[in-house]
Amino acid sequence: MDSAHFLKACFLLIPAILLGGLVFSSWPWRKRLPAAVILGLVLAFGVSAWLPGIMDYLVSFCIMATIYSVLSLGLNAQWGYNGHLDFGIAGFFAVGAFTMALFVTSPPSGLMAAYAQQWFGLDSPFVVGMVAAGVTAGVVGYLIAQPILHLRTDFLAIATLGIAEIIRLIFQNERWLANGPQPLSGIPQPLSCLADPAGCSWLPAGVNHLFSALQPRDYSYIYLVVVTVSLAVVYLVLESMVRSPWGRALRAVRDEEASAAMNGKYVKSLRVQSFVLGAVIIGVAGALYAPYMVTIDYSHFKPLFATFLVWVMLMLGGSGNNKGAILGAFVIWAVWSGTGFVTDLLSTELQGIAPDIASRMSFLRWAFVGLLLAGIVLYRPQGILPEKKRVSRFLKGVPED
Structure with missing residues (x-):
């Protein structure tokens, strides 16, 4: 194994260990950490040794699946824990991406x-852009929540869908804001200097020498670590929040x-807080998406791609369960990627036989995802990992301390 291949395996090790920590999250810390490290070593070096030809594809797949996992967690904060039927995910996603x-x-x-x-360009660090994206999406979510959260569930869905389209059309038509209908390009990528032969000027020469074997085409391995750590932080923060008394109040309102109102809970305030929290997390997902794509425009934030797909992910994984939200994102993105290969193959085969049918093969992906959604609703409405209902010790018949 050459030095570049070894470095790639090491970059895969961090996401693999975090994945292991998620898999063994129900174990005690003393057992969880060694198990996660062992699983990470097996996955990282096993993939790099046995599947070197598809490592680049797996990394790009995991990056997009991880970004969608953050989107799914944001929707879970709204729908899974407070019952907001938010069809405006694409709007907050766009706000986060363009703000970044x-x-x-x-x-x-x-x-x-x-x-x-x-409108402006501040040349700020990546972390500042991510914080700004989350805050801006949260402010937009707060302003939207005031007039619409009193609506009934179905009307709330229509209202949020319309607002998301308004946001997308603003980015499409207002050129002064973010270059209008033209792409906004040249978005810097964090730590990209590690994959540059010149190295990072702010790092010691020895560290730059350590990463000298990497090439610019290997940057996706570095960014996989960035998005995985971001997902881990979002997951841990959200998990601690929903396990707190505040989180129990959210579920009571749901x-x-x-x-809940009769027991003194401020229902409207809790509903607004949940909606804003989800908007912030979705904005963070947009902040992770923009540097990876380098170039973004309004077409990236259409409802089917940035709203409908996220709903299918959460419903398959299990609403009200953060692990389920992440699992659903990876499964559905695998389905989406797999159907892309199938439709491309069918389109090529049918091009000479029935060109009209071949030109419509791209819609087969949405048809398959729609059928999958229907199957989830009919046969597994609770998802793969359903929400765990927490029963108090009093209701279990256990005496209080």
Whole structure:
């Protein structure tokens, strides 16, 4: 194994260990950590040794599945724990992505200023852009929540869908904001200097020498670590919040709103807080998406791709369960990627026989996902990992301490 291959395996090790920690999360710490490390070593070096030809594809697959996992967690904070039928995921996703792009890029200058326009460019660090994306999406979510959260579930879904389309059309038509219908390109990627032969100027020469075997085409391995650590932080924060008394109050409002209000819970305030929390997490997902794509425009945030698919992920994994939200994201993204190979193959085979049918093969992916959604609703509405109902010790008949 050469040095570049070994470095790639080491970058795979961190996501693999975090995955192991998620798999063994019900174990005690003393057993969980060694098991997660062993599983991480097996996955990282096993894949790099036995499947070197598909490592690049697996990394790109995991990056997108991880970003969708963050989206699914954001929807879970809204629907799974408080019952908001939010069909406006794409809107908050777009706000987070464009905010990240505007914060981390530099304003166009020279000849580029005539072709590329944007409101501002602060050339900020990646972490600042991520925080700004989450805060901006949260503020937008708060402003949206005030007039619409009193609506009934079905009307709430229609309202959020319409607002998401308004946000997308604003980014499409207002050129001064984010270059209008033209792509907003040149979004910097965090730690990209590690995959540059010149190295990072702010790192010691010895560290730069350690990563000198990497090439720019290997950057996806570095970014996989970035998105995986971000997912782990979002998961841990959200899990601690929903396990707290505040999280139990959210579920009480979701299950029995009238009873929760009679017991002194501020129902409207809790509903707004849950909606804003989900918007912040979805904005963070947008912040992770923009640097990976390098170039974004309004077409990336259509409802089918950035809303409908996320709902299928959460429903398959299990709403009200953060592990289920992550599992559903990976499973559905695998299905989506797999059907892409099938439709491309069928399109090629049918091109000479029935070109009209071949041109419609892309819709077969949505048909398959729609059938999958129907199957979930009919046969597994609780998802693969259903929500665990927590019963108090009093109801179990256990005397209080």
